[in-house]
Amino acid sequence: MTTPDAIFTPLRFRRLTVKNRIFRSSISGRFDNEDGSLTQTRINWESRFAKGGAGAIISSYVPVRMDGRIIAGYATIHRDDFIPLWAMVGRAAHSFDCRFIMQLSHSGRQMDLPGVHNQHRVPPAPTSRAEPLHGFLCRAMGKGEIAHLVQDFAKAAWRAREAGLDGVELHSANGYLFTQFLSSAINDRTDCYGGSLFNRARFLLEVIEAIRAKVGRDFHLQVKLGGVDLNDYLIPWEGRGNSLADAIEIARWCEAMGADAIHVSTGSSFPHPLNPPGDLPVDVLATTYDAMVSAGLHGFRNLAVFRSPIMRPVFRWLWKRVARDRPVEGVGLDEARAIKAAVGIPVISTGGYQTASFVREAITSGGCDGVAIARALIANPDLPNIWQAGRDLPERPCTHCNKCLVSAPKNPLGCYEEARFPSREAMLEAITAIYRARPTLRVPDAAEV
Amino acid sequence: MPAPVTAVEAARASRRWLSVPLTLFLALALVLGVFVIVVGAVLAWRYSGESTPHYADDRRHFRYGSIGAERKSGIPYALWRELPALFPEVFAPALARGDGAYAAFGFVYERDARGQPFDLPIGISRRNVQGVELVWFNCAVCHAGTWRTEADGPRHIVDGMPSNNLDLHGFVAFLLGNAADERMRPETLLRRIEESQGRFGFFERLIWRFYVLPTVRNELLVRSVRMQPLLAAQPAWGPGRVDTFNPYKVIQFAIPFATLTGDERIGTSDFPSIFNQRPREGMQLHWDGNNTSLQERNLSAAVGAGLELTSATPADRAAIRRVADWLLDLRPPPSPLAPLQNAAAVARGRDLYVRDCAACHGHPSGDGYVFEGRYLGRVLAIGEIGTDRARLDSYTESFRQRQREVLGFTEFRKTDGYANQPLDALWLRGPYLHNGAVPTLADLLEPPAARPQKFLRGLDVLDEARGGFRSPPCEPGAPAVHGTICFDTRLPGNGNGGHLYGTALSTPDKADLLAFLKTF
Numbered sequence: 030m031t032t033p034d035a036i037f038t039p040l041r042f043r044r045l046t047v048k049n050r051i052f053r054s055s056i057s058g059r060f061d062n063e064d065g066s067l068t069q070t071r072i073n074w075e076s077r078f079a080k081g082g083a084g085a086i087i088s089s090y091v092p093v094r095m096d097g098r099i100i101a102g103y104a105t106i107h108r109d110d111f112i113p114l115w116a117m118v119g120r121a122a123h124s125f126d127c128r129f130i131m132q133l134s135h136s137g138r139q140m141d142l143p144g145v146h147n148q149h150r151v152p153p154a155p156t157s158r159a160e161p162l163h164g165f166l167c168r169a170m171g172k173g174e175i176a177h178l179v180q181d182f183a184k185a186a187w188r189a190r191e192a193g194l195d196g197v198e199l200h201s202a203n204g205y206l207f208t209q210f211l212s213s214a215i216n217d218r219t220d221c222y223g224g225s226l227f228n229r230a231r232f233l234l235e236v237i238e239a240i241r242a243k244v245g246r247d248f249h250l251q252v253k254l255g256g257v258d259l260n261d262y263l264i265p266w267e268g269r270g271n272s273l274a275d276a277i278e279i280a281r282w283c284e285a286m287g288a289d290a291i292h293v294s295t296g297s298s299f300p301h302p303l304n305p306p307g308d309l310p311v312d313v314l315a316t317t318y319d320a321m322v323s324a325g326l327h328g329f330r331n332l333a334v335f336r337s338p339i340m341r342p343v344f345r346w347l348w349k350r351v352a353r354d355r356p357v358e359g360v361g362l363d364e365a366r367a368i369k370a371a372v373g374i375p376v377i378s379t380g381g382y383q384t385a386s387f388v389r390e391a392i393t394s395g396g397c398d399g400v401a402i403a404r405a406l407i408a409n410p411d412l413p414n415i416w417q418a419g420r421d422l423p424e425r426p427c428t429h430c431n432k433c434l435v436s437a438p439k440n441p442l443g444c445y446e447e448a449r450f451p452s453r454e455a456m457l458e459a460i461t462a463i464y465r466a467r468p469t470l471r472v473p474d475a476a477e478v
Numbered sequence: 479m480p481a482p483v484t485a486v487e488a489a490r491a492s493r494r495w496l497s498v499p500l501t502l503f504l505a506l507a508l509v510l511g512v513f514v515i516v517v518g519a520v521l522a523w524r525y526s527g528e529s530t531p532h533y534a535d536d537r538r539h540f541r542y543g544s545i546g547a548e549r550k551s552g553i554p555y556a557l558w559r560e561l562p563a564l565f566p567e568v569f570a571p572a573l574a575r576g577d578g579a580y581a582a583f584g585f586v587y588e589r590d591a592r593g594q595p596f597d598l599p600i601g602i603s604r605r606n607v608q609g610v611e612l613v614w615f616n617c618a619v620c621h622a623g624t625w626r627t628e629a630d631g632p633r634h635i636v637d638g639m640p641s642n643n644l645d646l647h648g649f650v651a652f653l654l655g656n657a658a659d660e661r662m663r664p665e666t667l668l669r670r671i672e673e674s675q676g677r678f679g680f681f682e683r684l685i686w687r688f689y690v691l692p693t694v695r696n697e698l699l700v701r702s703v704r705m706q707p708l709l710a711a712q713p714a715w716g717p718g719r720v721d722t723f724n725p726y727k728v729i730q731f732a733i734p735f736a737t738l739t740g741d742e743r744i745g746t747s748d749f750p751s752i753f754n755q756r757p758r759e760g761m762q763l764h765w766d767g768n769n770t771s772l773q774e775r776n777l778s779a780a781v782g783a784g785l786e787l788t789s790a791t792p793a794d795r796a797a798i799r800r801v802a803d804w805l806l807d808l809r810p811p812p813s814p815l816a817p818l819q820n821a822a823a824v825a826r827g828r829d830l831y832v833r834d835c836a837a838c839h840g841h842p843s844g845d846g847y848v849f850e851g852r853y854l855g856r857v858l859a860i861g862e863i864g865t866d867r868a869r870l871d872s873y874t875e876s877f878r879q880r881q882r883e884v885l886g887f888t889e890f891r892k893t894d895g896y897a898n899q900p901l902d903a904l905w906l907r908g909p910y911l912h913n914g915a916v917p918t919l920a921d922l923l924e925p926p927a928a929r930p931q932k933f934l935r936g937l938d939v940l941d942e943a944r945g946g947f948r949s950p951p952c953e954p955g956a957p958a959v960h961g962t963i964c965f966d967t968r969l970p971g972n973g974n975g976g977h978l979y980g981t982a983l984s985t986p987d988k989a990d991l992l993a994f995l996k997t998f
Binding site: 143150 | 483484485486487489490
C-alpha cells in the first residue's frame, strides 16, 4: 500500500474540506468594473486556476467598502446586489471541484490606486501618519467609525456566505488595514485600539467576533497574518514592528475567537522584500510606477528614483538587503511552522512555493498544512496537475522575477517573463487569454443607463 | 481658487506654506550648488597648474626662460608693470631716457627693431602659477652685462659676464622698502592696475583683491622685515655686486638677522662671470672656493635667485640644466682692447704673466683660455692673499650645515681663503678682486695704498688705458651719474687690500703686463 501524497491529501478544516493542499493565493489584476462589480474576466481568471487543479482559491483582495480599495478595478463586496455576481464566481470554481474563499479586505492607508471613488478623500486607518514609501495619506478613525467598519466586515462575510462561497479570509497581513492596527510600527493610537498587543489586535478580534455573530459558526473563516513585520526594511528609522512572538500570540487569540485557519505571510507592507520574494525589476517598475505617481505624496520622487540609473542600484540594494539571507521558496515557512506549533487549527503558508518535493516536505514535516501560491500559478496555472502527474517542477517554472507584480498597476496581470515563452506574441496571448470567454452582451433597459 | 482634484492634491496644497518655500530653497540651493560647482571647476581650471614660455634658442632661454624662481619669490606681472607708474620718482628718469623702466636699477633691456626696449629686461622670466602671471629672476639677471667704448656709444650685451649694471641692492631695497607704502595697498593696486591694464572679470577681481595682492604684499612685508636689518647693516652693494649668502640666510632659511655674528653680516662681492664652465668642473668654485661641484653650485645659485628647491619640479631642474649645459662651452667675446695694444709690450707682458700669474690663474692662448696652473681653482689662504675677508667670513660652518639639512647639499665646505680664479674675459670683469674694490687692472698692479680709495662704479664704458671699466674718482654723497655709486673702499667689506702680486714690478713691466692683461 502506497502512502498517499501529502499534497493531494484533502485538508479538512472545521467546516470545510479542500481536495488538496494547494490554495491559489490572493492575486488579481484590474479585471473588474469601476463600481466594484465583477466581470466575466474575473470569472475567467479564477476559473483558470480552478481548472489547473488548485484545491481552493482565495480570492484576490476584496474590499468590504469602497473606501478600502487598494486598486480601483478590483471587484468589491460592499453591496448586496453583487452577491449574484460572486455566486457566479463560486459556481465557476465549484465546477472544477475547487473551493472558493473570499478574502475580505480594507486598504486602510495602503491604497495604491484610489480611483474616482476615493481620490477626493483620505482613507480611514488607525493612524494619521502617511505611509512612508509612497506617501499615501490616511486619517485615524474614531471608535464609532471602527465599530461601523467592524459591521461592514460582518456584512461582507454574510454576502459571501449568501453567494454560496466556501468561506472568508480576513486579510490581516501585508500592510493593509488589519496590519495597520496590529503593527507596533504603524499603530500610534492611544485608545483601546493602540498600545499593547491585545489592544492592537482588538479590531481584528472584534471583526472575527462580529462575523461569527453574523454568519454563525458553520461558515469557514480564516485569518491571514504576517509572521514578522520587518517594517524598517527600506527606511531605517521606521519602527521594526511586530515579531514572530507577537504573531503567535495573535494567532492564538484568533483561534480562540473562532478562526478556522491561519494563513501565514510576511512583511508589514505590500510589496515587501519578503513578499513576494525574489527579484525586484526596477527597470520595469520605472515604466509602470507612473500609474501611481499621483496617489501619494512621494510618487514623483519615487518615479525619479526608479528612472535614475544612479539611484536604481541604491534602491535595489536597500530593497534586497532584508531578504539577503532568506530563500525564495518557503520564505515564510519558519514563521508558519512556529505558528502551527502554537495553534490547533490548520496553517497555510505562502511564499515562493513551486517545487512539489519542497511543498511535500513542508507539509509532512509539520511546517504547514497547505500552501498558498500566486506567481507560480500565474506562470503555470496547471501546476497542481503537473505535480499530480509526478513532476517536481513545471517545464518552464516561474522565475520569481516579479515582473507580474510591478506590471499590475498599469497592465493586465500575467506573466511578463518573456524568456518563458517562445515569443512575445505567445506571452501576450497567455496574458490576454482570460478575455476569451466573454459575457453575452445585450441592449440595456432604459433604467439601466 | 478651484477645489483640489484629489485628496493627495489637497494635502499637498495644505502643505504648500512649507513645501513651496522648501522647494524654492532646495531649487535655489541646487542652482547655487550647480553654479558653485561650475564656477568652482572653471576657477579651479583657471587657477591651477603652471605654464611658462619655452624658448627654442638657448641664449633666449638663458635670458628669459624660467628656472622656477617665480613660484616662491615672484611678483605678479601686472604689479611689475604697474610699479613704474606708482613710483614715478624712482622710474621716471629711466623712462625719460627712453630706456625700460627697470633700467632704473640697472636691468638691461634688449631693443626691438624700432629701438623700443623689450617688455621685460634680461634676467626676468614669466611663469603662470595657478592662474597668476608672475615674474622673477633667472640666471641671466646676475650674469649678463654690457660694455661700450664711448659713453654715448652703442651698448653691447654679453651673456655670461657679470651684470655690471645691476643694482640688485637698490631693487630689493625699493621693493621691500615700499611694501608698506600706501600705494601698495591691495585696493589701490587693484584700481591702478585696472585703470592702466584693463578691468578684471568679476571673479578675477575678487581673487586679486582678496588673495593675490594681499598675499603678495604680505610676502613682501615679511621679506622686508627679514631683510631690512641686513640691508641697513651693509654698505650699499652698488651695481654689479651682491651678497650671496646673507639674504639666503634670512629669506630662504628665515634665520633672524640678530643671530648672525658680526663677522658674517657683510658678504658683498662682485657677480662672477660664468663663461667656460666645463673646464671649471672640479675647481673650488665661488669666490671662497666653497664648492667643487658645478651641479650643486648651479642649484645653489638658483636658490639664490629665488627658487624653492624643495618644491622644484623636474621641469625646473631641466631648465637649470639646460642653462648649465649651454654655459659649459660658452666663450667670451674677444677683447676689443687687444688690437689696440703694442704687440711687443704684449709679448713681454705675456712672459711676465706666465712667470708670475699663470700658476694661479691659467693663461690665454691663441684659440682660447688654458685652464691649467698649479694653483688654479684652488683656495689660497686668507693670510696669503690678504684681500678683504668679509665675503670669506659670511659663509659659515653653521650655514653649511643648514644647506645640507634643508637643501641636501653635500659638496659645500668652509674654506679659509679665496680661490684662484681663471681670468677668461678679464676685460669684462672689472672692477677687480672678489669684492670689486679695485677699479682697473692698472690699479690692481699698484700697492693698496696707491689704489683708488673712492671711485665711481657702474659705468660700462671700457677704460682703454687702465683695463676694465672707467671708474673716475668721486666723493660719497655727491650726486652721481645714474646707475653708478661712489664706491668707498673704507667701508666694511669694501677693502681694497691684498693681492699684492705684481705690485712690485717696475713701471715698464707693469705697463707690459697691463698691455697683455687687456688682450683677454
